[in-house]
Amino acid sequence: MPKISQRGQIMPPSPIRKLVPYAEAAKKKGVTVYHLNIGQPDIETPKPVLDAVRNSHFPILEYSHSAGNESYRRKLTTYYGRFGISLDHNQIIVTTGGSEAIIFGFMACLDPGDEVIIPEPFYANYNGFAVEAEVKVVPVTSGIDSGFALPPIADFEQKITPKTKAILICNPNNPTGYLYSTEELNILRDICKKHNLFLFSDEAYREFAYDGTTLSALQLEGLEDNVVVFDTISKRYSACGGRIGALVTRNKTLLDSVMKFAQARLSPPSFAQIAAEAAVDLPADYFDGIKAEYKSRRDLLVKRLNEIPGVFCPNPGGAFYAMAKLPIDDADKFCQWLLEDFSHEQQTVMLSPGTGFYATAGLGKQEVRFAYVLNLASIDKAMTTLSKALEVYPGRS
Amino acid sequence: MPKISQRGQIMPPSPIRKLVPYAEAAKKKGVTVYHLNIGQPDIETPKPVLDAVRNSHFPILEYSHSAGNESYRRKLTTYYGRFGISLDHNQIIVTTGGSEAIIFGFMACLDPGDEVIIPEPFYANYNGFAVEAEVKVVPVTSGIDSGFALPPIADFEQKITPKTKAILICNPNNPTGYLYSTEELNILRDICKKHNLFLFSDEAYREFAYDGTTLSALQLEGLEDNVVVFDTISKRYSACGGRIGALVTRNKTLLDSVMKFAQARLSPPSFAQIAAEAAVDLPADYFDGIKAEYKSRRDLLVKRLNEIPGVFCPNPGGAFYAMAKLPIDDADKFCQWLLEDFSHEQQTVMLSPGTGFYATAGLGKQEVRFAYVLNLASIDKAMTTLSKALEVYPGRS
Numbered sequence: 001m002p003k004i005s006q007r008g009q010i011m012p013p014s015p016i017r018k019l020v021p022y023a024e025a026a027k028k029k030g031v032t033v034y035h036l037n038i039g040q041p042d043i044e045t046p047k048p049v050l051d052a053v054r055n056s057h058f059p060i061l062e063y064s065h066s067a068g069n070e071s072y073r074r075k076l077t078t079y080y081g082r083f084g085i086s087l088d089h090n091q092i093i094v095t096t097g098g099s100e101a102i103i104f105g106f107m108a109c110l111d112p113g114d115e116v117i118i119p120e121p122f123y124a125n126y127n128g129f130a131v132e133a134e135v136k137v138v139p140v141t142s143g144i145d146s147g148f149a150l151p152p153i154a155d156f157e158q159k160i161t162p163k164t165k166a167i168l169i170c171n172p173n174n175p176t177g178y179l180y181s182t183e184e185l186n187i188l189r190d191i192c193k194k195h196n197l198f199l200f201s202d203e204a205y206r207e208f209a210y211d212g213t214t215l216s217a218l219q220l221e222g223l224e225d226n227v228v229v230f231d232t233i234s235k236r237y238s239a240c241g242g243r244i245g246a247l248v249t250r251n252k253t254l255l256d257s258v259m260k261f262a263q264a265r266l267s268p269p270s271f272a273q274i275a276a277e278a279a280v281d282l283p284a285d286y287f288d289g290i291k292a293e294y295k296s297r298r299d300l301l302v303k304r305l306n307e308i309p310g311v312f313c314p315n316p317g318g319a320f321y322a323m324a325k326l327p328i329d330d331a332d333k334f335c336q337w338l339l340e341d342f343s344h345e346q347q348t349v350m351l352s353p354g355t356g357f358y359a360t361a362g363l364g365k366q367e368v369r370f371a372y373v374l375n376l377a378s379i380d381k382a383m384t385t386l387s388k389a390l391e392v393y394p395g396r397s
Numbered sequence: 398m399p400k401i402s403q404r405g406q407i408m409p410p411s412p413i414r415k416l417v418p419y420a421e422a423a424k425k426k427g428v429t430v431y432h433l434n435i436g437q438p439d440i441e442t443p444k445p446v447l448d449a450v451r452n453s454h455f456p457i458l459e460y461s462h463s464a465g466n467e468s469y470r471r472k473l474t475t476y477y478g479r480f481g482i483s484l485d486h487n488q489i490i491v492t493t494g495g496s497e498a499i500i501f502g503f504m505a506c507l508d509p510g511d512e513v514i515i516p517e518p519f520y521a522n523y524n525g526f527a528v529e530a531e532v533k534v535v536p537v538t539s540g541i542d543s544g545f546a547l548p549p550i551a552d553f554e555q556k557i558t559p560k561t562k563a564i565l566i567c568n569p570n571n572p573t574g575y576l577y578s579t580e581e582l583n584i585l586r587d588i589c590k591k592h593n594l595f596l597f598s599d600e601a602y603r604e605f606a607y608d609g610t611t612l613s614a615l616q617l618e619g620l621e622d623n624v625v626v627f628d629t630i631s632k633r634y635s636a637c638g639g640r641i642g643a644l645v646t647r648n649k650t651l652l653d654s655v656m657k658f659a660q661a662r663l664s665p666p667s668f669a670q671i672a673a674e675a676a677v678d679l680p681a682d683y684f685d686g687i688k689a690e691y692k693s694r695r696d697l698l699v700k701r702l703n704e705i706p707g708v709f710c711p712n713p714g715g716a717f718y719a720m721a722k723l724p725i726d727d728a729d730k731f732c733q734w735l736l737e738d739f740s741h742e743q744q745t746v747m748l749s750p751g752t753g754f755y756a757t758a759g760l761g762k763q764e765v766r767f768a769y770v771l772n773l774a775s776i777d778k779a780m781t782t783l784s785k786a787l788e789v790y791p792g793r794s
Contacts, residue, residue: 001622001648002562002595008505008654017463017660044456053668054451059441061638061672066414096493096640099662107529108405112509128661132504134531165399198399225398241458241667243493243640251398257405263414264525265496270638271450271668275458 011131015124015356022339023350031343034374034382037350039174039320041373043238043290052278053271064270066262068094072277076246079280085218091250093258094268098204098232098245099125105228105247106133108257109198115163116200119151121323121357121364123174123202138164139359144325144367147314148176150184156191166198167191171214172205175357175369176323177316179214189220199223202230205319207287210295214318224250237279242272294320297372297379304383308390322370323354329395331355331368337393344388347381366397404531409524412753419736420747428740431779433767434747436571436717440635440687449675450668461667463659465491469674473643476677482615488647490655491665495601495629495642496522502625502644503530505654506595512560513597516548518720518754518761520571520599535561536756541722541764544711545573547581553588563595564588568611569602572754572766573720574713576611586617596620599627602716604684607692611715621647634676639669691717694769694776701780705787719767720751726792728752728765734790741785744778763794
């Protein structure tokens, strides 16, 4: 039998999905599982977005332009314009989900062996994309005690080597919900300027900022050739299955290169581009309602968590995630135990172990990520269940 | 300004799309351009396939399973069953177009520096995927004089090194239309068994076989752990924009590895999976009509080409492409000249230069690829135009 590649062996499995068999087994036993483990919103996709596809009329489901339909890219410039970001439609390459934007960015900016610095904890799939592109992830640690603020500038500079080509942030952050301040973004700008680095900014959760706002990296002056934004409609419009994202940069050389990767895979999905284009025309108050809903959920989740003895959860300013420290020995064991060995009134909770979001071994063992993608009543019940679980968990510390 | 990667620089641009600006300029001058250059069929997408999406009802456009909807994968087993191919639905991973299936196959089977042998001429985007995966494409040449038959076994064995991990074929072939015989497939089976190689088989054009049939690599006995099929609905149902493909293999270790790549990018597009699932239920005679249409086009194209003095076009057994040898000095120059400097009765032809399909420098300079994706009347006019062009082309040889 021919052997699979070394790369195929070291490719990390999804740390979020590995608990799925235990959740399925729990459900088979009749236990209700509150899924606070994945970023699949329960919010309905806006009807006009789905209707645009349902009412579409064309005889052939053709390839689109490799960079995405021009009409959609032009419309996206008006979307970014609302944030004060001025773009030409040729500075946007539509991708198959935000995932493909990240892959294209890694491929076109970094060579095998090159290094990208990422504040940890970070979105676990960055590890997978790094394996595909053969690049090395170098973490700088942000701590839960400081609410996951940007690590000190010295921590970044200490990690910079001749192989360092980029810094990657996610803002608002997954998994911490942290919202970078203008001061922090300016620090990143200065580091990238000084060391001639790309600044990759994953802005999947741009609209979800609850206490004040955050800048887009595209608004950092003087950094136009360094900034590459990874974007997606997935969370914005509860349209994860559309698989429509975008890579946005003003660096012309980079755009030309990314276009070659885009041409090789022919085009992004056509149906969902119709949906995405319609989404830009949603009324301005669309996000107000969604944000109010998520903010209530956050407020409830964080309050309930901090009321549980031994639990600490900093208040996240954005996205729909929170990382909390629990009085436990091992987050992986605890999350599995919740599904395998525990239930309270035939209910349990599915969470993501913190370890999956750290690159540094040993970190995150007492932390778990909560995705507040369930309604208030479910979050309330889930928190009651969790507090009961922590009372009886044998590995309580 | 930070530099883009070496990989981003050597990534090849699409050889097919580089003539686009010349075609656009010709159209601006009022010239009708017959597009025989790309594999975008003019055949309508079957209405039930589009209607399945238009009539779909769901409130949230969710991520699907990373391997694709289970209902679709189960249905695909019945599709393969019609060819006598017995599969379990877990042996199918739904991908974002055939493109992603190829990338996943390269990534999971080959490491950077490993070699894949491909009979040339071959689908040009294999080069791009090889750059992304950092693997080396090693061509073995099939010649137009033998109608692009499989090169002799000795040619393959001569290319095999300790770095060789796979052979990649496209059957029926793009760009030659060649249909591999059972004898040829058995030869490939023996080579792969003997040298412990993966056999990648790109079967995008499976249904388009006009004179007899061809086996799927999945039907090669004793090669179950070596065979990886790249599939797609793009050509089968004129659904290129759906971006739904599949990687199919019975190698369990490989499936487990590919699933990790599939999980990293979350899921294939949800809308088009609905379309793809409906497509499996099209009546059995659907392909009869399509095949009859393409066969008439092929017959006309090949007849007209071979009637032009100095032109030789072997009769392709499948797909919807033909490679022809023209009495010209340089196919790239000729294809550009057709758009830039020539027209006959305000009409011209857009073709793909043969050079883009060869990895060996200097080959294909007198060859061009025709995609017969236009109706008979257009093909007829295009051939008249081409014959006039060859009469006056200054680089005629």
